[in-house]
Amino acid sequence: MMSHWIIAPVVLPAIMGALIVLLMRHDLLLQRIFSLAATLALIAIATALLIAASNEGPEMYRLGNWPAPFGIVLMLDRLSAMMVMLTAVLAVAVQLYAIGTGWDARGRHFHALFQFQLMGICGAFLTGDAFNLFVFFEVLLIASYGLMIHGGGKNRLRAGVQYIAFNLVGSSLFLFALATVYSVTGTLNIADLAVKVPLLPEGDAGLFRVAAVMLMLVFAIKGALVPLQFWLPGTYANAPGVVAALFAVMTKIGAYAMIRFGVMVLPPDSPAMGSLIADLLLPSAIATLIIGAIGVLGASTLSRLAAFAAIASMGTLFLAISAFTPAATAAGLYYMVHSTFAGAALFLITDLVISRRAHDRLDHALPPIAQSGLISALFMLSAIATAGMPPLSGFIGKLLVMDALRAQAALIWPVILGTSLLMILGMARAGSTLFWKAHASAPTEAPTHRPEGLAFVAVFGLLGALIVWTVMAGPITTWLEATAVALHDPSAYIAANALPPLPQEVK
Amino acid sequence: MELLVASALGLLTSAGIYLMLRQRTFPVIVGLTLLSYAVNVFIFAAGRLVTNMPPIIDKYAAGYTDPLPQALVLTAIVISFGMTAVIVIMALGAFLEAGHDKIDMTDKDESANPAEGTK
Numbered sequence: 001m002m003s004h005w006i007i008a009p010v011v012l013p014a015i016m017g018a019l020i021v022l023l024m025r026h027d028l029l030l031q032r033i034f035s036l037a038a039t040l041a042l043i044a045i046a047t048a049l050l051i052a053a054s055n056e057g058p059e060m061y062r063l064g065n066w067p068a069p070f071g072i073v074l075m076l077d078r079l080s081a082m083m084v085m086l087t088a089v090l091a092v093a094v095q096l097y098a099i100g101t102g103w104d105a106r107g108r109h110f111h112a113l114f115q116f117q118l119m120g121i122c123g124a125f126l127t128g129d130a131f132n133l134f135v136f137f138e139v140l141l142i143a144s145y146g147l148m149i150h151g152g153g154k155n156r157l158r159a160g161v162q163y164i165a166f167n168l169v170g171s172s173l174f175l176f177a178l179a180t181v182y183s184v185t186g187t188l189n190i191a192d193l194a195v196k197v198p199l200l201p202e203g204d205a206g207l208f209r210v211a212a213v214m215l216m217l218v219f220a221i222k223g224a225l226v227p228l229q230f231w232l233p234g235t236y237a238n239a240p241g242v243v244a245a246l247f248a249v250m251t252k253i254g255a256y257a258m259i260r261f262g263v264m265v266l267p268p269d270s271p272a273m274g275s276l277i278a279d280l281l282l283p284s285a286i287a288t289l290i291i292g293a294i295g296v297l298g299a300s301t302l303s304r305l306a307a308f309a310a311i312a313s314m315g316t317l318f319l320a321i322s323a324f325t326p327a328a329t330a331a332g333l334y335y336m337v338h339s340t341f342a343g344a345a346l347f348l349i350t351d352l353v354i355s356r357r358a359h360d361r362l363d364h365a366l367p368p369i370a371q372s373g374l375i376s377a378l379f380m381l382s383a384i385a386t387a388g389m390p391p392l393s394g395f396i397g398k399l400l401v402m403d404a405l406r407a408q409a410a411l412i413w414p415v416i417l418g419t420s421l422l423m424i425l426g427m428a429r430a431g432s433t434l435f436w437k438a439h440a441s442a443p444t445e446a447p448t449h450r451p452e453g454l455a456f457v458a459v460f461g462l463l464g465a466l467i468v469w470t471v472m473a474g475p476i477t478t479w480l481e482a483t484a485v486a487l488h489d490p491s492a493y494i495a496a497n498a499l500p501p502l503p504q505e506v507k
Numbered sequence: 508m509e510l511l512v513a514s515a516l517g518l519l520t521s522a523g524i525y526l527m528l529r530q531r532t533f534p535v536i537v538g539l540t541l542l543s544y545a546v547n548v549f550i551f552a553a554g555r556l557v558t559n560m561p562p563i564i565d566k567y568a569a570g571y572t573d574p575l576p577q578a579l580v581l582t583a584i585v586i587s588f589g590m591t592a593v594i595v596i597m598a599l600g601a602f603l604e605a606g607h608d609k610i611d612m613t614d615k616d617e618s619a620n621p622a623e624g625t626k
Contacts, residue, residue, distance in 0.1 A: 157605070164593060171586070180553065
């Protein structure tokens with residue numbers, strides 16, 4: 001039993017963020033040490049939670065010790081433990097990069113905002129209550145607003161205003177959806193919803209479907225699903241590279257919530273929902289994938305290329321989710337972790353290039369950058385991972401997704417394969433402009449740049465995580481399949497909530 | 508009363524959406540604020556509308572109103588207030604840096620290197 005440790009991934013960053021603001025705001029070195037130590041501790045906690053969740057099944061933590069569904073609960077299960085672990089590993093890499101390149105010194109309160117961001121993300125993954133999910137969404141968003149404009153500048157601020165406005169609309173929509181859900185079912189506890197939704201009377205089903213679609217719209221905004229993806233390219237391309245890398249996990253929160261609600265509360269076999277969600281999700285996932293791939297091919301700058309690659313990866317992920325079968329969900333989870341690391345690595349490499357080059361436009365070549373050989377090799381690796389070519393995990397992930405979607409192969413396979421080709425072309429074009437054609441233009445003098453060892457450690461770490469994810473694919477997929485099966489049959493999750501028995505029907 | 512609340516909600520939402528679609532930051536922010544007011548009233552109404560009923564246990568109460576939406580609406584008000592404050596400051600910052608408060612970012616703006624900062 002993990003008992004109080006379940007809340008540690010929320011409390012630890014919260015306390016550390018506050019301490020950094022209050023006690024260490026003038027000392028960057030102290031901030032770096034404590035912030036990094038907290039994130040490393042988060043990895044340790046996440047490991048313990050992951051082991052507990054895979055051995056003992058779902059576990060509940062009562063905030064305020066009120067029983068569910070009246071009190072708010074945190075729920076630890078295999079999926080939430082995995083997502084917390086993913087966040088912690090990504091956070092360490094991003095933090096090392098920020099320290100190595102000095103990004104954290106270009107504005108104030110980077111580490112404090114970073115910790116609050118982690119608090120929001122971990123909380124969103126762990127909560128077992130829909131309204132609490134909204135609250136943690138807001139916590140992570142308000143921290144992300146601060147991080148997004150870190151370093152300042154005209155374009156960053158203007159893109160920041162758009163980003164906030166888009167998310168404020170999303171938050172309002174979330175509240176409309178939650179209020180409608182509450183007015184129909186009388187509960188906001190996720191497990192309680194999973195119990196009560198199938199029992200809804202015929203007349204309430206229509207209202208509930210409206211609420212469910214609004215809820216899915218909110219998660220689609222977070223997950224950058226077409227046609228709600230407009231915020232992503234501008235935000236990611238204008239945010240500092242290191243922040244964009246951390247944001248790689250933010251879109252996955254939309255996907256996580258979509259899995260949590262779509263599979264557990266609104267499954268296609270539920271009489272109130274039918275196949276409504278799947279019918280909406282499939283075409284928009286295909287459109288997301290196609291638009292992302294075309295964006296990669298046509299991107300004018302390297303940072304926009306990375307942003308569109310993130311959109312394309314969300315398309316593949318939502319394709320897997322839209323099937324609502326355990327095999328497809330497991331494939332989606334494998335691809336989700338892969339695309340988080342691959343996307344983050346691509347954003348960090350983009351930042352390495354930008355800091356060494358006058359600009360990151362892809363329409364004409366510039367003389368070679370400092371450490372050109374090493375960075376181009378790293379770009380090559382991350383491009384292979386992002387486009388889904390063998391031997392890295394992107395290939396295995398796409399293979400798993402295609403295998404799980406065999407039933408609709410005629411529609412889905414050409415899309416996945418065709419977009420992979422487009423992405424390979426886009427990546428090859430970018431790589432040859434940035435690194436290859438560079439040698440054709442005469443260098444004036446040998447470029448120099450600070451060595452930034454820690455930054456390369458971070459990028460190598462992310463790519464190393466991808467290699468581990470590839471090599472260990474066998475055991476990992478077995479574990480993920482068990483996770484997906486548990487999601488599709490949430491009886492253990494519901495039992496862990498210890499809900500009161502349903503009142504007998506009085507006629 | 509239902510009609511009054513429902514039409515107020517509809518009016519607030521439609522005015523909010525209309526303003527949100529404007530091209531300057533100020534009307535957009537006012538629109539977002541109107542939308543958040545609408546959402547607060549909507550959450551409140553989600554617990555069903557009753558008059559003169561207490562939300563907490565009372566010996567003499569003839570019935571109760573649902574207390575949970577009231578708690579939810581408090582949370583929502585605090586959060587939307589904070590978020591509005593953030594976007595106001597951010598819009599002010601963007602206005603001072605860019606010299607105008609247009610929401611759209613043209614291609615020319617975006618293609619400039621963000622690392623270069625201002626002007």
